[in-house]
Amino acid sequence: MRAVTWQGTEHVSVETVPDPILQQPTDAIVRITSTAICGSDLHLYSVLGPFMTPGDIIGHEPMGIVEEVGSEVTGVRPGDRVVVPFTISCGHCAMCGQGLPSQCETTQVTERGTGAALLGYSKLYGQVPGGQAEHLRVPHADYGLMKVGTELPDDNYLFLSDILPTAWQAVQYAGVPAHRTLAVIGLGPVGQLSARIGRHLGARVFGIDPVPERRAMAERHGIEVLDLNEDAVGEIRERTQGRGPDAVVDAVGMEAEGSPVAGLAQTLAGKLPDAVAQPLMERAGVDRLAALHTAIDLVRRGGTVSLSGVYGGAASPMPLLTMFDKQLQLRMGQCNVRVWTDALLPLVEDPEDPLGVGDLVTHRLPLEEAAVGYDLFQRKHDGCIKVVLDPTIASAPTTP
Ligand SMILES: NC(=O)c1ccc[n+]([C@@H]2O[C@H](COP(=O)([O-])OP(=O)(O)OC[C@H]3O[C@@H](n4cnc5c(N)ncnc54)[C@H](O)[C@@H]3O)[C@@H](O)[C@H]2O)c1
Ligand SMILES: [Zn+2]
Ligand SMILES: [Zn+2]
16 A cells, blocks of 8 residues: 655655554554644654654544454444544543543553554654555554544544544633633644634634734634734733733644744754664753743633643753742643544534634645645645645645
């Protein structure tokens, strides 16, 4: 089959690789019909290179049609249309039972001390082959596959694999709707959906992003947008009786603009041999923290900061004086996808499209054009906000 493979820092290529096969009686094989590129893939593409191996199949936002199931799979049959959550979870361990499948004790990557294995991620999360491919092996298929209807287009369902439940979790952790004002830092796909979910749940929502097209998209959904260059913090404070919003979602993560020193350290670490860079990053790595620091500064006293942006720095400095003095609450983590998908399913099937899932994808490209898609998404060229790769089309790129 054809699959998107990581080959080196900022270098992916589509290669012919062996078809996946059932390895466990609880596995299923899915033929992929749509597979998106996520902001987390951009971290693998660039700063997390030391944890990648050339040839790794990446991608963790897929959906498609079940082709084959193992002997113990009872919940899905060949021919079913399914969405594949990016976290690999068993559904029945102590953590899954407490609504924390992203900490699944059956799939935790114990040799790295990390939580549940993830599809198409780095060695940090099990190095499991991912879903930017024609076919995908899905472990723990009974819990790991979500059956969906056959009528609506893929884009209605696709984001249930990751960014929609991620955004939903971010807003739940932010305490909306009890919290009435929300700021979302970063208006990439996760920020777009977080902001819209905030509105849907009745909050007044501010959004900050340096990219004009991303601000314009958010504005179409009732978000009060601000450029990063303005005094965004002062402006939002002014519009919230001088206090700041009740909650702030950081939807940027470890590669924020405006952190030049940490940016240089990340770049240098990426140029070291993996055997040196890996332990260095695991012990002394720092993130680009500009967005997180903005969130801590911006939120009102006693408010909540909710991180959906991924951080990985082992030694990232935090402004504890401010955090303690302002009496902040901080929530974060990898998304517990299946915990939220039942609430989200009716919203993505609603013809009124309350979360605007029909207004997110800017580029649908053949799988073969993956390298173009990564480049456009990372550089934010050509108005790129969300890229979906389609293994079923072989022609030149098209934009919807
Ligand atoms: N927690 C989870 O389970 C989970 C799931 C999916 C994605 N993520 C993470 O969410 C984050 C966002 O993902 P995405 O797909 O939206 O990616 P993205 O890279 O498209 O979005 C990031 C946005 O932040 C903006 N930005 C950069 N620096 C900024 C700053 N200092 N202030 C304000 N805005 C700034 C960028 O212009 C961009 O629009 C990533 O870190 C990704 O890894 C987490
Ligand atoms: Zn993702
Ligand atoms: Zn589990």
